[in-house]
Amino acid sequence: MICTACSCLCDDVFIEDGKVLNACKRGFEHISKFKENRAIPRVRGGTVDVDKAIDEALELLKSSKKPAIYGLDTSTVEAQRLAIKIARKLGCFIDDNSSFCLGDFVEMILRKEVPTTTLDDVRDYAYVIIYWGANVYQSLPRHMSKYTYYPRGAKRNRGYDEDRYLVVVDVRKSDIAKLAKKNAKFIKVERDLELVESFIMAAEGKAPKHIEVVEILREMKKSELNVLFGGLGLKYGLGDTKILAEMINKVNSYAPLAFLPAGFHSNMRGFNETLFEDVGFVNKFSFAENRSDQRFAFTELLKEEAIDCAVIVGTDPVASLPFDISRKLAKIKTIVIDPKDTVTAKLADVVIPSAYSGIESGGTMVRSDGVRVKLEPLEKAEIDDVYILKRILEGL
């Protein structure tokens, strides 16, 4: 089966004699605990049947003046498409977690502002592998062993200590920084911008502040493919992707460097791509104004009290957002579509229980590098995101 616990979407996971094989701990917990803590259909706290919950959701949406749809990062592309159709029909806001995660990075790639690659090509050809602000041991546990530093690849078959050059950039000595030993570098940065500028200067042949960058560029020259994985640390360290794009392109005038985002939920990139195909933006979009804006990020909409109703799909803002933002959810109507009885679901006006994509429901997801993966669910639930969203779309 395909593990859908993170955007690596590992394809070699299977179950044998009741044991989950090859999935990391995070994947195992996802796969083995899916039956626990399930959502039940509810309307204002009272248990109802699914049809009633969907009808009630429709009523709320019809009477809402300013609704928003939010989440969808663990839903399939098929479900995401339906949610976008609903948003268009309602002329409302739609956003996912990528607006405060790595959406900017994905947008940069989809707009073709920087060269990119696939994880399969990284495995087969990449020499210099840079992780910047991403401790993938925690966020994407098998990233290094399955796709980047450790596997032997078509043209990289001599093992990591000879055929790869690892660079880890972080504010502290992270788990993966400890792996930067031979043929490797750990750069501890306080200010990411300084290092970005150093790369630009070195590529222009000037002496940079971070002198180790010169050696990294020299190593890059040895290979036709090198890759930079940008994580949340880099995004928040810089605040703006323009200078990053400039750096990547500058470096490319000297030696090849492809860019990939390192992070996120299983199908966050799917959401970004699906929305981008449709409207040309990756997140925080308003169908009423037909544009994307920071003000349309779900967190901003809540903060500014700009919405009166929210459809929350497969995410738990009450548990994950800061309290002064999430408490605003109490002021609006909330419709939760989720397999899990989340904290948000417990407080919602309407709860429609769904199925776990990848375990109980099939479809397509998009890996962090843009490769589309067909899910191989263990079961086939009748009621999943697609079923629910289709009913809502038809009922409006």
Added chain:
Amino acid sequence: MPLTPMEIYKLLPKTNCKKCGEQTCMSFAFKLINREKKLEDCKPLFEEKKYEIQLKKLQEMLKPLEKATETGLIVNEALCNGCGNCIVVCPVHVEKDPRGAGVGKGPTIADPIYRIENGKLIVLNMHACRRYGKSRILCVVCRENCPTDAISFLEG
């Protein structure tokens, strides 16, 4: 953290009374790690009440020894998140399973040394490890690439 003789020594009575059959407490500590002696061989530790706390600590510390495999390998499950680095780097896997573990996938051979079961590293076939048997070599590749030091070997 690998267990060191020094850490054990610090908790022994340090009287060099020789009741254990060793000349010094330090050499007793070495033998403990190599499993040539048992903690029970240090009689004073058990007989004298003043060593009670040290004894408890030692027993706690030596627990992994019981679990160590024949190659002296110990996996601390609590530290392992199943990242698979150790499996993919192991030179034996690379050689025997070039299209499975060698390219980053879960092992596809019937008897890998390691595999990930229920999210944790499991030792399946220690006999294939380079540290095993007469012509053994002190390979540490798997340990070196575990970000959380979940793998340790008794002999360092």
